[in-house]
Amino acid sequence: MEVPRHWRLKQQRYNLTGEICPHCEAKIFPPRDICPTCGEEAKSLYTFSGRGEVYSYTTVYEAPSGYDQDSPYTVALVKLEEGPMVTAQLTDLGDQPVEIGTPVEMVTRKLRSDGDERGMLVYGYKFRPALRA
């Protein structure tokens, strides 16, 4: 049960909170203390909108332990509209085929269970096709 590790990351996992660089205005996710664009110190928090589009995707048939109950599942590289890219599962796909460029939006879902009934549930971001009004 890796409670401390997951607890530390809850702002990122539930909220998509990253950073904005005060020097060059680059948006950073996940947070890191040095801006990857300009190399200066970046520690100001920034919460992303959760909107993005699919950069690439794949359906996983041979899952690691802890994920086999949900397999097959689709995992993707999602380019957030503010710039950074994240790795996440796609969910609520229904019969819709995924394509590169499909607009998606963030939702909070269970990522995995830690084995037995008394194990920890890990929640975090997944992305679903953006719902049209």
Added chain:
Amino acid sequence: MTEVVIAGIGQTSVGEHWDTSLRELAFSAIEGAIKDAGGLRPQILIVGNMLAPILSKQAHLGGYVADFCGLTGIEAISIEAAGASGGAALRQGYLAVTSGMVDAALVIGVEKFTDMVGSDIETALSTSSDNDFESVHGLTLTAQAALLMCRYMHEFDVPRDGFAGFPLVAHTNGARNKNAMFQKAIKPETYIKASMISEPVNMFDAAPYADGAAAVVLTRCELLPEDFPHPLVRIASSATASDTMALHDRHQPLVFSAVRLSVERALVHAGLAREQINLFEYHDAFSIFAALSLEASGFADVGQGWTFARDKTIAQNGKLPCATFGGLKARGNPGGATGVYQAVEATLQLRGQAGSNQVSFANVAMIQSLGGPAATAVTHILTKIG
């Protein structure tokens, strides 16, 4: 700085060695390498290994291997760089000898995948990725390769069988390598019909993980025995480079910058031009890695790496022979041992001892070991002396 030569090489066959433990596997290759080196005793042992702490519940491999191989007392450490552990260990051995601080270095790459089975192996392998932001989402190394392959095929309009040439050539070469895991050529139709592991990566786009150990003894010329029976092979240069850990943080995901940097550094250091390379042992853990490595290494233009497979440029009699003993795909992918297998195979080529796998006019070989989707790249250039 001292010139580093390869005094001895040793390898086990790559496969499922149920009967052999991690120690015994390492000893087998080490015994072969030291004998090949005329009994030269090393002052330092460097172990390249990726996953023993998880798969075999055994860390501290420096002491572990030195002890079992009768080398207690020498300097012994373990090096880890995910799939590049073998290449990284080789670099440490090179640095030790070229610095003049040791007379001889013994580099061993060893991996035992079969100490566990099933999904626990995928979990262990995912320690090569960013656990907090990649692995936690159920991303496997195969899925990472699939994300790259999907995007690549989309951007460059690659047909469904565009990558078939990579496993085809690998298997043709592996069929002639008695140490290879797969010693059977495959037909183009087999590629098209293969089942998906992580779409679009099918069974033939992914190298099999297996057990294996390979070792080399490095030293300087004057210390070779008088009656040294082999043509001399030197490590002309060695370079390591890093890229962002997570695939999603890459500036350009389809460009293996770490490969590009390590190749540029290695060429400059060796004083050689790319055109002088006669064969390339790339890290074809996945066929997309082979394509991207060819591009980032500067052999193929961006988006054209796959054509080297289509046009069989990489075949034994092609313009740039690759995977000459089967590569990771057919010889097998013994994790942290892979980089050292590449050194052993390149040495056989340069010595003219490659048998039916022999590449004609083999004078300069480039070998390259990758960690993850090239978050780490280790490139070595080996050349024949005289």
